[in-house]
Amino acid sequence: MKKLMFAALCAALTHTALAQEKTPSGKAVAKNPVSAEAEQVFRNSFSPDNPKYWMTRIEQDDAMRLCGQFKDNPPAAVRQKIELAQKATIRYPVDGKLMGNWKEGEKIAAHGRGGHIGFIQPDAPMTPRGGNCYACHQLAVKEVAYGTIGPSLHHFGKLRGNSDDIVKYAYDKIYNSNAFNACTNMPRFGLHNWLTPEEITHVVAFLMDPESPVNKD
Amino acid sequence: MRHGLIRTLAGVAITATFVGSVAAQDSKFADELAKYREALADGNPADLLEVKGAALWAEKRGPKNASLEQCDFGLGPGKLEGAYAQLPRYFKDAGKVMDVESRLVHCMMTLQGFTREQATKNWFSRPGTESDIEALVTFIGAKSNGMPINVPATHPEEKKMYQIGEYVFYRRSGPQDFSCAICHGQDGKRIRLQELGNLTTKEGAGTAMKTWPSYRVSQGAVWTMERRLIDCMRQARFPEPKYLSDSIIALQVYLQKNATGTVMETPGIKR
Numbered sequence: 001m002k003k004l005m006f007a008a009l010c011a012a013l014t015h016t017a018l019a020q021e022k023t024p025s026g027k028a029v030a031k032n033p034v035s036a037e038a039e040q041v042f043r044n045s046f047s048p049d050n051p052k053y054w055m056t057r058i059e060q061d062d063a064m065r066l067c068g069q070f071k072d073n074p075p076a077a078v079r080q081k082i083e084l085a086q087k088a089t090i091r092y093p094v095d096g097k098l099m100g101n102w103k104e105g106e107k108i109a110a111h112g113r114g115g116h117i118g119f120i121q122p123d124a125p126m127t128p129r130g131g132n133c134y135a136c137h138q139l140a141v142k143e144v145a146y147g148t149i150g151p152s153l154h155h156f157g158k159l160r161g162n163s164d165d166i167v168k169y170a171y172d173k174i175y176n177s178n179a180f181n182a183c184t185n186m187p188r189f190g191l192h193n194w195l196t197p198e199e200i201t202h203v204v205a206f207l208m209d210p211e212s213p214v215n216k217d
Numbered sequence: 218m219r220h221g222l223i224r225t226l227a228g229v230a231i232t233a234t235f236v237g238s239v240a241a242q243d244s245k246f247a248d249e250l251a252k253y254r255e256a257l258a259d260g261n262p263a264d265l266l267e268v269k270g271a272a273l274w275a276e277k278r279g280p281k282n283a284s285l286e287q288c289d290f291g292l293g294p295g296k297l298e299g300a301y302a303q304l305p306r307y308f309k310d311a312g313k314v315m316d317v318e319s320r321l322v323h324c325m326m327t328l329q330g331f332t333r334e335q336a337t338k339n340w341f342s343r344p345g346t347e348s349d350i351e352a353l354v355t356f357i358g359a360k361s362n363g364m365p366i367n368v369p370a371t372h373p374e375e376k377k378m379y380q381i382g383e384y385v386f387y388r389r390s391g392p393q394d395f396s397c398a399i400c401h402g403q404d405g406k407r408i409r410l411q412e413l414g415n416l417t418t419k420e421g422a423g424t425a426m427k428t429w430p431s432y433r434v435s436q437g438a439v440w441t442m443e444r445r446l447i448d449c450m451r452q453a454r455f456p457e458p459k460y461l462s463d464s465i466i467a468l469q470v471y472l473q474k475n476a477t478g479t480v481m482e483t484p485g486i487k488r
Contacts, residue, residue, distance in 0.1 A: 034377055038384035038467075045462035054456035057391045064389040071387050072398060112409075115392060118457030120341075120447070135408050147408040149400065178394075185400075187393040194392050 031069065054117050067183035074182055082182035090175045090190065093197040098171045098204055099162075105206025106213070108199055109133035110143065115194070131174075131195055131203055136185070139206070140213035149185055157208035158215040170204045263355055263432040263439045263484035270356025273349055279329030288324035290317065290357065302361035302481050305470050307372040314378045316469050317354055318443050319461045340460050341444050354441045355430045358483045365480050366426060368473035375470060378463075382471025385464050386416070395453040397468070401425075411488065422475035428485025435488055442469055 032038065046055065063082050066074055074082065092098070111130025116123045133139060136149035139156075160166045173180055175190030175197070189195040195203070206212050274285050290300035291308070305316040311323055318340070325336040342348040370379040389396040400408055401416040415421035429442045440448075446465050450458055458464055 032380055032384045034380045035384055037377075038381040039388075041381050041463045041467065042385055042388060045458040045464035046456050047459055050456050057455055060388075060390050064394060067394075068384070068388045068396060072389075072396075072402070115454045116451055117454065118451045120457060121451060145409045147406070147411075149403075149406050149408060149413075187395070192392040192394075 035069070057117070063178050063182070070183070072183040072185075079182040083179055086176045086182070086188070086191075087172075087179040089188075090172050090179060091197060092171070093201060098167050098201050099208060100198065100201030100203075100205045102202070102205040102209040102212035102214075104199075105202035105204070106140070108195065108203055109139055109206055129194055131189060131199070133203065141217050142213060153207060154214060156214055157210065157212070162208045162210070167204060167208055170207050171200055174200050174203055261432050261484055261486050263430065263486070266352045266355040266439050267359050267484060268356075270352035270354070273353055274356055279325065279331045281328065281330035283328050283330070285321075285324055285328060285353070287328060288321070290320055297357055297360040299361050299364045299367075301358045301483075302364045302366045303368060305368065305375070305378070305466050305473065307374045314374050314466060314470065316442065316461075316466045317357060318350060318441060319466060321350060321353055321357070322461060337460055341441070342438050351430070351439050351441060355439055355484050358430050358481075361481045362483055363480060365478055366423070366473055366476045368470060368477055370470055370474045378467045378470040379474050381463070382467035382469070385468055386471055391454045393454055395455075397449065397453075416472055416475060419475060419478060422472050423479025426472050426476040427479050427481050428483055428487065430483060431485035431487045433487050439484065 043058065046058065060068070063086060066078055066082060070078065108131040110133075111128065112132035112135055114123055114127045114129030133153075134143055134146045136147045138146040138148075138152035138154050141154060156170070157166075173186075174195070176188045177184045177186035178188055187194060190197060190200055207214055209215065277284050287294040289295075289308075289310075290297060291303055291306045292298075292300050301317055304320070305314050307314050308320065308323075311320075315323065322333065322336045325331045326333060337350070339346055339348045340350050342351055368375075370376050386397040386401075389399075397416065400406070400413050401421070403413075404415045404418070404421070406413045406415075414425045416425055426442075429445060430439050431445075432439050443460060443465055446468055447458055447460070450456075
């Protein structure tokens with residue numbers, strides 16, 4: 001943590017124009033020369049008659065805009081800025097309990113529907129939204145249909161122990177992944193209200209509880 | 218058929234879990250999927266649509282009672298051999314970059330006299346409603362079978378559309394923070410069991426682009442590239458873009474340029 005703070009300080013001090021133009025690997029970032037026009041083209045690709053609610057889904061916050069601009073590999077100074085701003089968005093359940101029920105969490109992790117809009121194949125209204133964790137992560141070994149976009153989370157709690165710090169980390173990461181890793185592929189489930197704080201505590205329990213199949217098998 | 222496959226895959230997977238490593242399990246999935254695709258390719262339902270498209274191409278239709286045989290897809294009126302593999306491209310007569318579907322609709326309007334609304338009404342098929350556009354695009358696509366994709370995007374308008382396509386590819390929004398790059402910007406990844414191509418590379422973009430239009434077993438229908446990309450937007454939880462909109466054409470320029478040099482195998486067959 002101290003090291004991180006030091007790195008942050010250094011990054012802030014060396015926040016120069018030069019740093020803005022290079023990725024962490026030192027590769028120069030070329031800004032898309034047509035981005036303003038491209039944004040207009042993108043927006044014009046949707047019918048203005050669409051329900052207003054639909055169109056909120058093409059709006060971008062700072063993190064989305066910067067991640068797109070830097071192809072998800074922003075320079076250190078930008079990365080720092082995104083992570084700090086995102087950290088500040090995290091909200092907790094009223095009762096402060098971050099470990100919910102792993103059985104509920106297991107259902108949320110497996111459920112991948114919900115939230116599809118449009119005229120062709122929308123989800124039925126009120127379709128519950130799932131976390132769809134298995135789309136990208138291995139969790140319990142009994143579920144073999146898991147994706148590999150994210151790392152395996154098998155034995156997540158078993159490997160890390162379930163200290164308060166780890167529980168909070170898991171909660172925070174699910175609530176707003178960009179607080180730890182700007183422009184990660186992982187959605188910000190809490191920020192977007194895709195999952196409620198309570199639902200996130202269930203997923204945390206699925207990851208952490210010694211009785212959960214993530215850790216037991 | 219599909220359920221049978223899932224059962225087979227699950228069986229293989231369970232066996233693999235007991236006898237082998239995760240890596241072995243992954244490669245077994247890949248083998249089974251490859252076998253499945255091979256079995257399906259023998260008698261692609263899209264072949265019927267291709268025949269239907271050939272008939273529609275030559276049939277006199279519309280207010281002008283004309284066929285599409287004089288339609289120019291970039292290589293001259295009626296010259297279809299290899300045309301699909303070189304689209305999208307800039308068309309001087311329309312003053313814009315067009316993909317195969319926007320050019321086809323352009324011809325249905327200019328040559329046959331259909332209104333835009335008439336031409337695009339059934340741009341994709343539904344149970345009980347067939348789509349002329351799907352049939353015609355399958356026919357036109359097949360005329361590029363065995364030919365390399367070639368979209369260098371050298372014309373200034375094409376180059377700009379490539380840049381717009383690249384912008385859209387990396388643009389993140391929506392309640393899941395998605396962009397195309399989230400799933401299609403890395404090598405060797407999977408979503409659930411579905412392999413994902415890295416569309417920023419020639420190999421990945423080539424694998425994705427060479428087999429469209431494609432018969433989709435899970436949908437029981439042939440999908441055009443417009444249909445494919447519009448559904449990608451749906452899966453990203455975005456609103457539905459308009460058919461033939463410039464974002465969709467720009468994405469195709471981006472993907473086709475990346476895929477340039479890959480040999481077409483169309484109509485394809487997909488999950």
